[in-house]
Amino acid sequence: SQQGEEDPQALSIQEGENATMNCSYKTSINNLQWYRQNSGRGLVHLILIRSNEREKHSGRLRVTLDTSKKSSSLLITASRAADTASYFCATDRGGNEKLTFGTGTRLTIIP
């Protein structure tokens, strides 16, 4: 079963706007990661945030983690057409358990 659930399932915004997507998970984690997937291709790692971190930035990406609510958000600022992709969160529960991926958010940037 999926550990992470992304919300919304799909999101369309105008180019230049900010995009926010959320991930909720069920059990305690070691770290949470976000990945991007362009249509029909492999996933690309975007950012990893550890359970003792609350916020992390990478370029136009900002990730927050609230372990008390078991949720994370990914903010993409000043969106571009090239940001059109599916975005997945993945949770690591530690102890050599597998990385578990969520259901994904399909982001469309309208030029």
Place this chain on the structure above:
Amino acid sequence: KAGVTQTPRYLIKTRGQQVTLSCSPISGHRSVSWYQQTPGQGLQFLFEYFSETQRNKGNFPGRFSGRQFSNSRSEMNVSTLELGDSALYLCASSLELAGGEQYFGPGTRLTVT
């Protein structure tokens, strides 16, 4: 460094046949994981290999199997193919077992007719 490579990229098989997919991880990576991705089920974990040993296994029937060689290259095999096995099969490598950042290959698109 070369990325993760998967062969073949596209494959068409008929029901009942078997198929073998190959994955070459990034040099130095000892962990290889396999995933099945379909529109209906999303990204489903198949198995993970580390130093030639299967360390984690997803909830798939025994028709799905894999192995890892001493050079960390991995293969997965699906026997007695069913229509529902049509999917994008993704391989990912990482330095360590489980949890860490994973580097994905471009995938093998399998179509079963």
